[in-house]
Each structure stands twice: as structure tokens, then as C-alpha cells.
Amino acid sequence: AKQAYVRTKPHLNIGTMGHVDHGKTTLTAAITKVLADGGSGAFVPFDWIDRAPEEISRGITINIAHVEYETASRHYAHVDMPGHADYVKNMITGAAQLDGAILVVSALDGVMPQTAEHVLLARHVGVRHVVVALNKADAADPEIADLVELEIRELLAAHGYPGDQVPVIRVSGLRALAGDPEWMASIRVLLDAVDSHVPVPDRYTTAPFLLPVENVLTITGRGTVVTGAIERGTVRAGDRVEVRGLGTQLATVVTGLETFGKPMESAQAGDNVALLLRGVHRDQVRRGTIVAAPGTVTVHQRFVARVHLLAAAEGGRRTAVASGYRPQFYLRTTDVVGEVDLGEGGVALPGDTAEMTVWLGKPVPLESGLGFAIREGGRTVGAGTVISVLD
Ligand code: GDP
Ligand code: MG
Numbered sequence: 001a002k003q004a005y006v007r008t009k010p011h012l013n014i015g016t017m018g019h020v021d022h023g024k025t026t027l028t029a030a031i032t033k034v035l036a037d038g039g040s041g042a043f044v045p046f047d048w049i050d051r052a053p054e055e056i057s058r059g060i061t062i063n064i065a066h067v068e069y070e071t072a073s074r075h076y077a078h079v080d081m082p083g084h085a086d087y088v089k090n091m092i093t094g095a096a097q098l099d100g101a102i103l104v105v106s107a108l109d110g111v112m113p114q115t116a117e118h119v120l121l122a123r124h125v126g127v128r129h130v131v132v133a134l135n136k137a138d139a140a141d142p143e144i145a146d147l148v149e150l151e152i153r154e155l156l157a158a159h160g161y162p163g164d165q166v167p168v169i170r171v172s173g174l175r176a177l178a179g180d181p182e183w184m185a186s187i188r189v190l191l192d193a194v195d196s197h198v199p200v201p202d203r204y205t206t207a208p209f210l211l212p213v214e215n216v217l218t219i220t221g222r223g224t225v226v227t228g229a230i231e232r233g234t235v236r237a238g239d240r241v242e243v244r245g246l247g248t249q250l251a252t253v254v255t256g257l258e259t260f261g262k263p264m265e266s267a268q269a270g271d272n273v274a275l276l277l278r279g280v281h282r283d284q285v286r287r288g289t290i291v292a293a294p295g296t297v298t299v300h301q302r303f304v305a306r307v308h309l310l311a312a313a314e315g316g317r318r319t320a321v322a323s324g325y326r327p328q329f330y331l332r333t334t335d336v337v338g339e340v341d342l343g344e345g346g347v348a349l350p351g352d353t354a355e356m357t358v359w360l361g362k363p364v365p366l367e368s369g370l371g372f373a374i375r376e377g378g379r380t381v382g383a384g385t386v387i388s389v390l391d
Contacts, residue, residue, distance in 0.1 A: 005262035009070065010200040011270055013229060015079035016133075017122060018104035019112035023135040027104055027173035027187075028080040032069055034176060034187040041069040046177070066272060068260050071195050077229075077260075077272050081118070098122070099270070100129040100198030102190070103152070107140035107170065110148040111155050113315050117380060120310065123159045124383035125371040129198040130156060131167050133190055138172035138183060145170060167193035205268045208296035209233030209241065210365075211275065212332035213289050216282060223255075224280045226291055228333065229272050233293060236266040243280070244297050245289040245334065245364050253278040288334035290365050299363035300389045304355065307340075307374065307384035311351035316381050320347040327376040329360060335375075337361040355387070 016024035029046040036043040044067050065080045079098075101122050105115055122130065132152055134145060149168045157163030169190040175183035214228040235241070235254055243250040256276035257264050267273045275291065290297060310316025322342060329338040341357040348354035366389050374382040 003262055005259050005264040007075075009073060009075045011075045011077070012099045012198060012200065013077050013079070013270055013272070014100045014102060014194060014198065015081050015098050016102050016104050017081045017118040019106070019109070019114040019118075022104045022106040022109065022112070022115070023133075023173045024104045025080050026177060027102070027133055027135060027171065028065070028067055028078060030171075030173040030176040030184075030187050031078070031191065032067060033179075034184050034191075035069050035071070037184070038188075040071070066260075071191050073195055074200075076194075098125075098127045099201045100131065100194065101127050102133050102194065103130050103156075104133045104135050104173075105148060105152055106136045107134050107145040107148050108136050111151045113313070115152075116155060117310065117315055119155055119159050119161075120308065121373060121380065121383055123161070124308070124373065124385060128201075130161055131190065131193050131197050132156075132169065133173075134168050134170045135173055137170035137186070138175045138180075167197050169193055201270070204232040205234050207232040207269070208293040209235045209239070209291075210293070210297065211235070211273070211291045212334075213243075213285060213287055213291060214333050215287060216285050217274075218282045219276070223276055223278065224282050224285060225274050225276050226285055227272075227274045230267055230269050231332075232269045234266055234268045235273075235275070240294055241277075241291050242294045242297075243277075243285050243289050243291055245299055246286060246336075246362055248284065248286075248289050250280065250284055251294065252280050288332075288336075288364075290332065292365070297365045298389075300366040300391060301360045301363050302357065302390035303366055304357050304387045304390065305372075305384040306353060306355050306387055307348070307382050308353045309348055309350050309374075309382040310380065315379060316350040317376075318350065320349045322347045327374045327381065329358065330373040330375060331364055331366070331370060334364050336364060350381075357390070 016028055018024055025046055032044040035041050067078045069076055153163040156166050171186040171190050172183040176187045210231045210233060211228050213226045217225045219225055237254055237256055239254045241254055254275050255278045257267050258274045259271055312318050326337055326339045328335050338358045338360040366386055368386050368388050370386045372384055373380055
């Protein structure tokens with residue numbers, strides 16, 4: 001039998017974010033190496049994290065890789081975020097559940113457009129704590145690194161993070177991965193900063209259960225399994241749940257749970273899980289639906305939102321948005337087209353924050369406070385928060 005998951009330490013979800021090539025994947029591998037050398041967990045090599053076939057041929061990260069590790073005080077699930085703007089979609093679905101993020105900035109290059117874009121998105125999807133890995137410190141002039149540090153603190157402050165208190169740790173993922181003791185120590189300093197700066201969140205474990213579905217799999221002989229990170233509440237085998245959203249409404253029962261391949265008796269907010277659902281056919285559940293305690297979620301097509309449109313320099317649009325604009329909305333793990341209404345003659349310019357009414361093409365589970373991103377033509381042009389739900 002498989003070894004059961006035993007909860008001995010608080011569990012947190014973190015991830016790397018930052019501009020392409022600033023060293024997110026190298027750092028992720030280096031963290032597992034440093035911890036494995038210290039006797040905790042398994043080393044996960046770079047090639048395993050960046051394992052999608054497209055990655056190898058195109059040299060960019062397209063999938064979110066989940067890596068599991070432990071420090072002395074915590075158990076972490078770490079997602080290595082894609083760095084390329086075209087894949088921000090994946091970052092949004094992963095980032096929505098992050099308790100904290102490691103912002104990776106190359107000390108050689110400084111703040112780049114995707115650095116700013118990821119900070120903006122993190123803020124909008126509710127990532128409350130950021131620790132900075134000022135990477136490639138092995139190759140950077142310390143005075144340049146000082147300037148980059150100032151630039152990062154300003155960027156974070158501009159997006160509502162405590163820019164002067166955020167830990168900025170100079171590291172070298174590459175040298176740590178190569179086993180250089182000085183730089184391995186820098187990774188331990190970074191992990192200490194994550195341990196102390198990112199608090200164990202209030203998990204809302206007593207709230208009604210809700211899991212946004214990231215993936216659906218069929219396990220031959222057992223049935224349909226949905227995977228994702230639990231947004232709130234607790235679930236155990238035998239619990240009745242319903243699948244909602246994208247036109248689906250279906251009652252079922254959870255017959256089994258796993259995390260990182262280990263069976264568990266109950267799972268709670270923050271856990272990455274696979275749930276086996278009784279009598280559900282694979283076609284009946286999709287990414288973008290949610291699994292929730294029965295009767296606790298309502299679906300809607302119209303809402304009022306506060307939206308920040310990225311400035312052109314941040315990779316946003318060049319022209320204003322007016323009523324009738326129809327971009328793609330990314331809410332939890334769903335993406336759906338929606339039309340905005342800014343009122344008679346209303347316009348919003350790139351760089352503006354504006355209130356607007358949104359009419360989605362399909363009903364999705366919605367509530368005030370939910371963060372989302374807006375994309376068109378394969379790039380992120382804005383991010384927002386639901387202020388109130390209409391119908
Ligand atoms: P990602 O796109 O942010 O995941 O970046 P990668 O981890 O793929 O790294 C991009 C490039 O930067 C690779 O060639 C790495 O070897 C290099 N790199 C990563 N970390 C460091 C570092 O700490 N120092 C130096 N000098 N190079 C690094
Ligand atoms: Mg990468």
C-alpha cells in the first residue's frame with residue numbers, strides 16, 4: 001500500500017515568479033538540492049522541473065511544475081511559474097492559491113516587463129507576501145545589485161507591498177546547484193526569509209469546501225479524478241459534493257483523496273489534492289468547473305469589477321477600452337469571454353484603474369473579492385477584482 005500523507009508541519013503554497021531567463025527554474029532546482037543535502041526531501045533536477053516536451057524544443061516554460069519540500073518548520077508545495085508573457089494564463093491559475101511568492105530578479109538585468117506584470121498579477125490574485133531572490137549575484141557588480149534592489153522595492157511599493165520591509169536576498173541558483181558552499185548558504189538564507197516572512201495563512205478550513213478544478217484524469221478501474229488546490233474548507237472520503245460552472249450542475253460523492261501520490265483521510269484549504277468522484281464520467285467535469293459543498297456556490301454572468309489595465313510599457317494595450325470591448329476573462333481555473341460596460345461614453349486608458357460591469361459568455365461561480373485577469377490575443381492586458389455580483 002502507498003504511504004499515507006501525515007500532516008506534521010503547517011503546509012504552505014509558494015512559487016517562483018519573474019521575467020523569463022532570470023533563473024526561476026534554476027533556483028527551484030537549487031532549493032531542492034540545498035534541502036536534500038541538508039537531509040530533507042529529494043533533489044529535483046532542472047530538467048525534471050522543465051520537463052514538458054514543448055519546453056525542450058522551444059526553450060520556454062509552458063507548464064507549472066509542482067515540487068514538494070520541507071524546511072525545519074514547514075512543508076511547502078512550490079510551483080515553478082512560467083516566465084513568458086504568453087503563459088501568464090498558467091501563472092494565474094497557480095498564483096490564485098499562493099500564500100507567498102519568490103520573485104526572482106536577475107541582478108544583471110533588473111526589473112523587466114514580466115517582473116512588473118507578475119507583481120501586478122500576484123497582487124490581483126491575492127498573493128499577500130513576496131520575498132525577493134536577487135539572482136545571478138555571482139555574476140553581478142554589487143553596486144549594480146544595490147540599484148536593482150532599490151528598483152524592486154519601488155516596484156513592490158507601487159503595487160501595495162511593503163517595499164521597504166520585503167526581504168531581498170542575494171542568491172545564485174546556478175552556483176548553489178553546482179554545489180558552491182557560499183551560494184548554497186545564500187539559498188538557506190532565502191528559505192529562512194520565506195519561513196519567517198510568509199505567515200501561515202488563515203486557511204478558512206471551516207468554510208464550505210471549494211476546489212477549482214485544474215485537471216481531470218481517468219484512472220482505469222477506479223473512475224474520474226479531479227485535481228487542484230483546495231481554496232477553502234475541508235473534505236473527506238464519503239462527503240457529498242457538487243460540480244458547478246460552465247453549464248454543469250452535478251451531485252456526487254468523494255470516494256478517495258490523495259496528495260503528491262499519498263492517500264489522505266481528509267484534505268483542507270491549501271492542499272494540492274486529487275479527488276476520486278463516484279459515478280462521474282470524464283466528460284461531465286472539466287478544468288474551470290469547481291467542486292464544492294452542495295448548495296454553497298452560485299453561478300453568475302454579470303458583475304461589477306475594479307480593473308487595472310496594464311500600461312503599454314508593461315505589455316498592455318496601446319489604445320483605450322470602451323463599452324463593447326470583449327476580451328477573455330480568467331477566473332480561478334476558467335477562461336471565458338466577457339463584454340465590458342463602462343457606461344455611456346466611458347473609456348479607460350492603458351495604465352488606468354476603472355470600475356466596469358462585465359457580462360460573461362457563460363455562467364461561472366463568482367463572489368465579491370475574487371481576482372481575475374484579462375487577456376486578449378494571447379497577452380495579459382489587465383487584472384481586476386469582483387466588487388459585486390449582479391446576476
Ligand atoms: P527561468 O526562465 O526564469 O526559469 O530561468 P532559468 O532557470 O531557465 O535560467 C535562465 C538562464 O540563466 C540559464 O542559462 C541559467 O543557467 C542562468 N542562470 C540561472 N541562475 C543563475 C545564476 O544564479 N547565476 C548565473 N550566472 N546564471 C544563472
Ligand atoms: Mg523556467
